[in-house]
Amino acid sequence: MxxxxxxxxxxxxxxxxxxxxxxxxxxxxxxxxxxxxxxxxxxxxxxxxxxxxxxxxxxxxxxxxxxxxxxxxxxxxxxxxxxxxxxxxxxxxxxxxxxxxPELDFDNPFQLVVATVLSAQTTDLRVNQTTPALFAKYPTPEDLAAANPEEVEEILRPTGFFRAKTKSVMGLSKALVENYGGEVPGRLEELVKLPGVGRKTAFVVLGNAFGRPGIxxxxxxxxxxxxxxxxxxxxxxxxxxxxxxxxxxxxxxxxxxxxxxxxxxxxxxxxxxxxxxxxxxxxxxxxxxxxxxxxxxxxxxxxxxxxxxxxxxxxxxxxxxxxxxxxxxxxx
Ligand code: SF4
Missing domain, CATH: 1.10.1670.10 (Helix-hairpin-Helix base-excision DNA repair enzymes (C-terminal))
Known part of the structure; x- marks a missing residue:
């Protein structure tokens, strides 16, 4: 039965x-x-x-x-x-x-937070096809914060909403450099203050890059x-x-x-x-x-x-x- x-x-x-x-x-x-x-x-x-x-x-x-x-x-x-x-x-x-x-490819918390922001309104597969070139050219928050926005936009174009996403990932990189010594913070309250990072993205990062439970x-x-x-x-x-x-x-x-x-x-x-x-x-x-x-x-x-x-x-x-x-x- x-x-x-x-x-x-x-x-x-x-x-x-x-x-x-x-x-x-x-x-x-x-x-x-x-x-x-x-x-x-x-x-x-x-x-x-x-x-x-x-x-x-x-x-x-x-x-x-x-x-x-x-x-x-x-x-x-x-x-x-x-x-x-x-x-x-x-x-x-x-x-x-x-x-x-998580079906987004990443090697460290910085890559995960960027990939998660990029995954809005597109597939993880598309993001995974895009991020290798992005992280090869800009491997750290410092690199991405100092990038030429137009060059970043070109790389991110396949993910859709590429101008807004460029602004977000460059903005969050800048915030990481200025406020957290280039490291991704492991606390919800701090993560949600980063440009483009809401609670959903924050929990993805906390759960999968920091081992902290999140839904x-x-x-x-x-x-x-x-x-x-x-x-x-x-x-x-x-x-x-x-x-x-x-x-x-x-x-x-x-x-x-x-x-x-x-x-x-x-x-x-x-x-x-x-x-x-x-x-x-x-x-x-x-x-x-x-x-x-x-x-x-x-x-x-x-x-x-x-x-x-x-x-x-x-x-x-x-x-x-x-x-x-x-x-x-x-x-x-
Ligand atoms: S979980 Fe989804 S696929 Fe499975 S029985 Fe319910 S509605 Fe159908």
Whole structure:
């Protein structure tokens, strides 16, 4: 039997136990098998009946039978059940995306803060194609602060809004030189005073360059936490506060990566791949996207040869000497 979103604490416990016993075998494969089960949402009640994969760690390839879902409004979910469901979603995503990490390339906090500022209104891929030339020419805040703006604009042109971004990265470089001795400060209050740096950018830097817990409320994060009914807030600061209250601080940075990776690879804005989603049994929004397992699989953004989102060759900086994911740069 499944673990429908919005279920009782007792049901949650039972399902969690079952999931634990099946977890090791199921998650190595990365993608999930679909069976049949009952889950419901307010939206599902209004829409046509839908079916969800049997277990959170099932293999989509093995999809066979499906079953009409029964109604169960998530509105009935208690606070305790919400916390348990939210944490279980995070655990499931941690198994699907064991190497989730910031997808911007960087070697030090300065590069990360610049790359994050440049990532506004464009893709991380585009930024990663642009920053090597930028950092080769201007490797330090001093270099970038003293650069010719027109030359920086030319390098940044592919990222869009290149004039404003040039102003921001040169301005923040200047502020780093003048106020922080050319070093990126490791405190939120100081980071948000830098030109072009808001709370989202600051938390990316704190979490990934300084090992300090932070929640990154980007567009994917906002969309997914509302789909999961973890919050109804639309203001990023309020979302950050409400989601932060559901998890221990130590989980915040990894949680952000898991949610963002899931949003980029499976739970897309317009066409979520519900029929191939590893956390469908825990999701009140199941049915918003394609529920047919085979059709949903085509919506996944795979990386060559791997399961959704898994990076087959994680950057060396992300692995420790034993080949395991290493702590964030600057941690410890
Ligand atoms: S893909 Fe569908 S089932 Fe999965 S999290 Fe997104 S909306 Fe929910």
């Amino acid at each position: 499944k673990t429908p979103a919005g279920k009782t604490a007792a049901g949650e416990k039972t399902a969690a136990k079952k999931a634990t016993t099946k977890k090791a075998a199921a998650t190595k494969a990365g993608t999930k098998k679909a069976g049949a089960t009952s889950v419901t949402t307010k939206k599902a009640i209004k829409k046509k009946p839908v079916a969800v994969p049997e277990k959170a760690t099932a293999d989509v390839k093995g999809a066979s039978g499906v079953k009409t879902v029964a109604a169960k409004p998530p509105a009935a979910e208690s606070r305790t059940a919400l916390v348990r469901r939210a944490r279980r979603i995070n655990r499931e995503l941690a198994e699907v995306f064991p190497y989730a990490h 990154t409320v980007d567009t994917h994060f906002q969309r997914l936490v509302r789909r999961w009914q973890w919050t109804e807030q639309t203001d990023p600061d309020k979302i950050e506060a409400e989601i932060g209250a559901l998890f221990p601080k130590s989980d915040w940075t990894d949680l952000s990566h898991h949610v963002i990776w899931h949003g980029r690879r499976i739970c897309h804005a317009r066409k979520p791949a519900c029929g191939a989603c590893p956390i469908a049994p825990l999701c009140p929004a199941y049915g918003e996207g394609e529920t047919d397992p085979e059709k949903a699989k085509k919506l996944l953004k795979y990386e060559k040869g791997g399961f959704p989102g898994q990076r087959l060759n994680p950057p060396k900086s992300y692995l420790d000497a034993g080949g395991k994911p290493a702590p964030p740069l600057g941690a410890g």
